[in-house]
Amino acid sequence: MSFGYTGAKLKIAKADADFDTLDVRGLLVMSNTTADTDQDATTLSGIGTLDEYDGSGYSRPDLGAATIAADNPNNRAEVDYADFSFGATVGAGTRQCVGMVIYAYVDGTAANDWPIAFVDSGGFPFTGNGSAVNVAVNVEALLQVA
Numbered sequence: 001m002s003f004g005y006t007g008a009k010l011k012i013a014k015a016d017a018d019f020d021t022l023d024v025r026g027l028l029v030m031s032n033t034t035a036d037t038d039q040d041a042t043t044l045s046g047i048g049t050l051d052e053y054d055g056s057g058y059s060r061p062d063l064g065a066a067t068i069a070a071d072n073p074n075n076r077a078e079v080d081y082a083d084f085s086f087g088a089t090v091g092a093g094t095r096q097c098v099g100m101v102i103y104a105y106v107d108g109t110a111a112n113d114w115p116i117a118f119v120d121s122g123g124f125p126f127t128g129n130g131s132a133v134n135v136a137v138n139v140e141a142l143l144q145v146a
Helices: 004-015
Strands: 024-030 067-071 077-080 095-105 114-119 144-145
Touching: 004 114
Parallel strands: none
Antiparallel strands: 024 095, 067 077, 077 144, 095 114
16 A cells, blocks of 8 residues: 655645755665554654665665646646666565655654655565666656645
């Protein structure tokens, strides 16, 4: 079940999340994570068990600049990013990869970086096999605010 974290929704509602300047990144999580159930986490350290992917060659990507637009026919705003990769040769982790957390990078500490969304569709779960782990962002944007 993919979802937006409550803390991120609050930041968006209070206009505290400026996606034009926000440093957004991704991380992969394995099967012991609680990132898929800790929807009210306001920081990465607020996720009970992150269980970040530990396969060789894995890295957290910076998603780059956002493209933000109104989708008037669907009455929503869309925050889009270019396709990105978690590494060119990602090996198997100690457990299956079950999803990814999209988060705002503040200073690289789990106490300050905050989760935006959890995604577990489009290829999860998987076991690394030495190939690239690429994310093809949906044509309807990575994040939608309705």
